[in-house]
Amino acid sequence: xxxxxxxxxxxxxxxxxxxxxxxxxxxxxxxxxxxxxxxxxxxxxxxxxxxxxxxxxxxxxxxxxxxxxxxxxxxxxxxxxxxxxxxxxxxxxxxxxxxxxxxxxxxxxxxxxxxxxxxxxxxxxxxxxxxxxxxxxxxxxxxxxxxxxxxxxxxxxxxxxxxxxxxxxxxxxxxxxxxxxxxxxxxxxxxxxxxxxxxxxxxxxxxxxxxxxxxxxxxxxxxxxxxxxxxxxxxxxxxxxxxxxxxxxxxxxxxxxxxxxxxxxxxxxxxxxxxxxxxxxxxxxxxxxxxxxxxxxxxxxxxxxxxxxxxxxxxxxxxxxxxxxxxxxxxxxxxxxxxxxxxxxxxxxx
Numbered sequence: 001x002x003x004x005x006x007x008x009x010x011x012x013x014x015x016x017x018x019x020x021x022x023x024x025x026x027x028x029x030x031x032x033x034x035x036x037x038x039x040x041x042x043x044x045x046x047x048x049x050x051x052x053x054x055x056x057x058x059x060x061x062x063x064x065x066x067x068x069x070x071x072x073x074x075x076x077x078x079x080x081x082x083x084x085x086x087x088x089x090x091x092x093x094x095x096x097x098x099x100x101x102x103x104x105x106x107x108x109x110x111x112x113x114x115x116x117x118x119x120x121x122x123x124x125x126x127x128x129x130x131x132x133x134x135x136x137x138x139x140x141x142x143x144x145x146x147x148x149x150x151x152x153x154x155x156x157x158x159x160x161x162x163x164x165x166x167x168x169x170x171x172x173x174x175x176x177x178x179x180x181x182x183x184x185x186x187x188x189x190x191x192x193x194x195x196x197x198x199x200x201x202x203x204x205x206x207x208x209x210x211x212x213x214x215x216x217x218x219x220x221x222x223x224x225x226x227x228x229x230x231x232x233x234x235x236x237x238x239x240x241x242x243x244x245x246x247x248x249x250x251x252x253x254x255x256x257x258x259x260x261x262x263x264x265x266x267x268x269x270x271x272x273x274x275x276x277x278x279x280x281x282x283x284x285x286x287x288x289x290x291x292x293x294x295x296x297x298x299x300x301x302x303x304x305x306x307x308x309x310x311x312x313x314x315x316x317x318x319x320x321x322x323x324x325x326x327x328x329x330x331x332x333x334x335x336x337x338x339x340x341x342x343x344x345x346x347x348x349x350x
Contacts, residue, residue: 031062036119066279079316088134096146103152113275146177155184159199166202189226238269251296258305271307291324299340
């Protein structure tokens with residue numbers, strides 16, 4: 001097995017590293033020309049272990065199906081642009097904003113909802129003037145209680161750049177929470193060193209890190225050690241997962257992942273229904289299928305392990321919980337409530 005020591009950033013590089021063969025490379029070249037490709041050494045090692053097919057391979061190795069665009073798919077499926085008052089800011093909810101300082105990632109997920117915006121040919125990194133304008137917007141809007149750094153992946157920034165952003169937020173009194181959305185602890189765990197941890201804490205505010213992982217195999221010993229460094233430093237970790245056909249659309253697989261999060265001191269947070277991003281229909285299942293899977297988790301795994309199943313409403317209208325309802329009115333002032341086995345019970349009881 002070839003040891004891969006640097007990130008692979010093209011279909012050609014995947015072929016040269018032995019992750020795909022030459023015929024596949026020829027077929028997949030158009031995919032790599034349209035959508036960004038990047039696989040870190042840690043993820044490449046997991047793909048090698050799967051021997052060409054498995055949940056990690058399907059997440060990161062390009063697929064010809066990405067060239068199939070359906071009529072419901074959108075370049076901006078959750079409506080970021082409609083709520084962007086200045087470059088780098090998305091202000092969809094009253095008390096929080098997204099700060100997208102960078103649109104580059106260490107890896108590019110094949111189902112990414114921002115795939116038209118990220119990558120070397122995407123929206124790029126905010127320059128000094130744009131970042132100052134974004135910070136000024138946060139400073140001038142006192143309803144903003146939380147700033148969520150996303151992108152791209154904010155943890156690709158150097159500790160120096162991250163510290164600059166955190167110190168700028170430190171002096172904005174109405175900002176109480178800073179949250180980072182990232183895949184770095186899983187895909188490049190060695191990046192979580194003392195300098196980066198110090199940078200994340202530089203604002204002195206309560207800091208959260210939301211880790212994106214979709215399968216328990218991603219939580220390697222190295223990834224768990226990186227998460228431990230964050231949690232031991234007083235940073236709270238939560239999780240984000242996308243429900244994906246052929247990767248984790250099975251209650252037992254999701255249960256393993258959610259337990260792995262909790263074992264690593266990460267609180268399961270959101271389970272996303274996949275967004276209508278271009279070329280991602282092969283990853284999508286119906287909401288009804290998702291509801292059945294999520295219902296199987298209820299009662300069968302600890303309450304600590306239960307994520308909220310949500311749909312980001314296309315067009316920028318925000319997130320909505322879409323888990324199957326377990327309670328309904330019976331018309332006599334009472335309710336029928338289903339337990340985790342599916343059995344119904346009257347409330348209040350007779």
